[in-house]
Amino acid sequence: MIGSGLIRRGGPRFSGSATRMMPQARIAGPMPWVIAIMIALTVMAAAAGLALSNVASNARAEIAGGVTIQVVEGAPAERERQADRALTFLAGREDVTSFRRVPDEELAALLEPWLGEAATESEAVPTPALIDVRLSGPVTARRLQDLRAALVAEVPAARLDAQAGWLAPVFEAIRSLQYLAIGLVVLLAATSVAAVWLAARSALGSNRDTIEVIHHLGGSDGQIAQIFQRSIGIDAALGGAAGLALGVGAIFVLGRQFADLGSGLVAGGALGLYDWITIAAVPAAGVVLAVLTARLTVIGALRRML
Amino acid sequence: MSAGEDSIVQFDNVGLRYGTDKEVLSDISFTLYPGSFYFLTGASGAGKTSMLKLLYLAQRPSRGAIRMFGQDLITQPRGNLPDFRRRIGVVFQDFRLIPHLTAFDNVALPLRISGMSESEIAKPVADMLEWVGLEHRIDARPATLSGGEQQRVAIARAVIARPEILVADEPTGNVDPEMAVKLLRLFEALNRLGTTVVVATHDVHLLRKVPDSLIMRLDKGTLSDPTGALRYPPKREVIAG
Ligand SMILES: Nc1ncnc2c1ncn2[C@@H]1O[C@H](COP(=O)(O)OP(=O)(O)OP(=O)(O)O)[C@@H](O)[C@H]1O
């Protein structure tokens, strides 16, 4: 046949010429920015969720079996005596894995932001002696009660609390925030799908004539879809990169501010390698989603042509 | 069927209706032979464009059988149709150039679709644009071209891949008679290279310009073929064209 030398059969790829074939298939107008904002918000919500989950699990590990003893006594000499008694008492117990008297300087440093340097140095405000105790196994109400009774018999000024106990409301709040973050990520993802779908639809609509012509000239569905996938994929990648940069920037600023608070609890929320991989996967998922949406939309429209 | 053996297109009792309207084409039967030159004439609304749409696979017939390149079209899976379309060149009545592409890129389109590399494309496209006298407008976008220039780009695009069939719908509709004859010469040149040409027109003067052409006349959706020459043409006479 005459044409067989020039025309190859089958469904070849467009190679590098796809973008030259349909430069207008780019997502029009504000869509890349909408995608960028959605990705940025999703990144931030995901980061918040991950950080909260880190805070919760770190804190939980830290305070599992944790008990705090305070010796509340106004007179310094008596306080020291009773604190020493408490230490001796703890040394004699089998169910105590470790204990540590929190040095007064450390305590002063902890209180200084609240009470001021002068107050802590001058002993104007009496501070309790603090002992950090770690029990073997979890702290049950029953164990706590037994321990408290035994301790108070020896050290009348001692007060004993489970660390998990006074953090329970914090954990509850963290859990609520985590649910909120998950909810936000789901909502944002759904909105992103809608935005990408609309963008693909509008790109398809404004290029309908071009699609028809390429179709009539023998372009296969796959070839035509490829043109759209490529240009919409590029736009989604640009939007996604901008969104990621925006989101990560916000995370860093917030992270710096929380770090300045100097709270051990907040430090436990630092994001690890896997958290960052998860966050980086957000825009990648956005690109995959955009490409898939573009393909399904174009193939769907082409199926209606002969 | 002996008459259809070396044919390139064969219509058998083809009917076409849009939606649930009455048929716009009825009982269409004819055979096209490779290397022949056909004119399709008929009054406005007679069904010329509809018939060409069947020929360039933009429309499926409502009934009847169509064979093309020796294969049954009706039973072809949809995925095979692009391969058929690549063997058919089309000049649309309204050109249908892609507005954001240059003349070069518009003409290059069929070659890119067929997967040719950029280095293979450059020369044939430039040669083709020179052939239609547009070598100086190679980087122009359709909007900056005159009507006649656009028409020539459309024709260049239709013939660049050396199609086995060329289908042209009123290709001289918007140009002066002089240009019409010039364009007709392009089709004849392609025809001499072996392409089967089908030109729809209601310009009767055009018909006389191609001496060996065959004329198909549509009248209210039926093909008048009183002698049966279109369906079973004397072989030698047709090939001589
Ligand atoms: N897509 C369509 N849907 C419904 N009816 C159509 C469609 N296309 C064409 N028709 C009808 O089919 C008939 C034939 O139309 P067609 O365009 O094939 O005529 P034509 O011979 O090309 O006319 P012209 O010389 O004016 O271009 C007309 O009555 C037209 O109204």
Ligand SMILES: [Mg+2]
């Ligand atoms: Mg018409």
